[in-house]
Amino acid sequence: MSLDFDPERQKKAKEYARKRYLLFALDLLQGAVILAIFIFGGLSARLKEAVESFAPGQVAVVALYFLAFYAFYWVTGFPLAWYEGFVLQHRYGLSTQSLRSWLSDQLKALALAVSLGLLATELLYFLLARSPHLWWLWAWIAFAFFTVILANLFPVLILPLFIPFHPLEDEELKARLMRLAEKARTKVRGIFTLKLSVKTTAGDALLVGLGNTRRILLGDTLLKDYTPDEIETILAHELAHHLHHDMALGIAFQAILSFLTFWIAGQVFPFLVRSMGYEGLADIGAFPLLAGLMGFLTLVLTPITSAYSRWRESLADEYSLKATCKPEAFASAMVKLANQNLAEAFPPRWAEILFYSHPPIGRRVRKAKEWLEEGKCASP
Numbered sequence: 001m002s003l004d005f006d007p008e009r010q011k012k013a014k015e016y017a018r019k020r021y022l023l024f025a026l027d028l029l030q031g032a033v034i035l036a037i038f039i040f041g042g043l044s045a046r047l048k049e050a051v052e053s054f055a056p057g058q059v060a061v062v063a064l065y066f067l068a069f070y071a072f073y074w075v076t077g078f079p080l081a082w083y084e085g086f087v088l089q090h091r092y093g094l095s096t097q098s099l100r101s102w103l104s105d106q107l108k109a110l111a112l113a114v115s116l117g118l119l120a121t122e123l124l125y126f127l128l129a130r131s132p133h134l135w136w137l138w139a140w141i142a143f144a145f146f147t148v149i150l151a152n153l154f155p156v157l158i159l160p161l162f163i164p165f166h167p168l169e170d171e172e173l174k175a176r177l178m179r180l181a182e183k184a185r186t187k188v189r190g191i192f193t194l195k196l197s198v199k200t201t202a203g204d205a206l207l208v209g210l211g212n213t214r215r216i217l218l219g220d221t222l223l224k225d226y227t228p229d230e231i232e233t234i235l236a237h238e239l240a241h242h243l244h245h246d247m248a249l250g251i252a253f254q255a256i257l258s259f260l261t262f263w264i265a266g267q268v269f270p271f272l273v274r275s276m277g278y279e280g281l282a283d284i285g286a287f288p289l290l291a292g293l294m295g296f297l298t299l300v301l302t303p304i305t306s307a308y309s310r311w312r313e314s315l316a317d318e319y320s321l322k323a324t325c326k327p328e329a330f331a332s333a334m335v336k337l338a339n340q341n342l343a344e345a346f347p348p349r350w351a352e353i354l355f356y357s358h359p360p361i362g363r364r365v366r367k368a369k370e371w372l373e374e375g376k377c378a379s380p
């Protein structure tokens with residue numbers, strides 16, 4: 001059982017992380033350039049003119065504009081997505097996907113994004129036209145409502161499109177989880193093996209779903225090289241999310257943040273529309289402006305979302321250490337995870353603030369070691 005990080009893997013992890021940070025900046029730049037071309041380069045006005053001459057009414061105008069805009073955005077962003085999602089993943093030995101399988105995933109994700117985006121945009125323009133003062137409030141209510149529905153449907157409708165899963169067959173692991181659940185006086189609705197190995201070499205476990213679709217998913221990439229004790233500490237962490245109501249709380253927290261986003265957009269967008277000479281709020285030509293504004297606000301609020309998530313994750317770690325009393329297994333599971341997933345044990349602070357939904361693995365291991373050293377755990 002090793003409680004130290006492999007220096008070679010850590011060196012590679014640092015290099016990999018640096019490339020991903022750079023790609024993140026390039027992604028942002030791509031989005032900003034596209035928006036600038038549409039807004040200031042006159043492309044939006046020309047596209048609006050073209051779809052209006054072609055389409056019979058507001059619904060068709062909005063649909064055609066959105067489809068053309070999204071196609072432009074998707075195609076220009078494709079090289080970056082390909083490099084990041086396929087080339088780099090293979091170069092670092094993290095992907096097990098063929099190009100064909102990766103492309104098929106991209107097309108499925110595109111179909112999903114286009115249909116949901118189209119629905120959202122139509123609704124948004126309906127509200128902008130009908131309720132110029134309170135459109136942002138109605139839009140926020142609809143958004144919050146869809147978030148709940150999507151969280152509920154995700155494990156049964158969306159996830160199976162990309163990764164197959166089936167009920168966990170390992171009786172010993174199941175028994176361990178049941179014992180933990182019994183101790184916590186709760187019921188686990190289902191535990192499944194997620195066939196991550198068809199996509200990646202990285203290990204992961206997660207709690208998904210809401211209400212009747214809630215379940216614990218254990219990546220098959222975690223089943224091979226981890227001891228039952230190590231997996232038990234990971235399962236306990238997932239169980240903690242369930243006990244702490246993290247799915248519902250997370251949605252509520254997101255709802256508060258998105259309220260802020262929609263409210264600010266509701267104040268700023270009319271001002272921008274007026275000062276930039278658009279015909280009105282429901283002018284489809286101002287769509288890139290609205291998309292840019294919402295994107296910018298979401299980006300600015302990202303560190304708050306990440307900090308909230310890191311806090312909930314550290315509580316789940318705490319629970320796992322307490323419930324299993326296996327700090328050594330917890331620490332060695334984390335070390336294995338860092339090696340396997342090429343995760344930086346100690347990332348730079350700015351990266352943690354921006355991107356990290358979990359405490360950096362180095363800190364998670366340190367906490368487990370503290371438990372070990374302080375003998376916090378009484379039972380064997």
Ligand SMILES: [Zn+2]
Nearest residue numbers: 237241313316
């Ligand atoms: Zn977690």
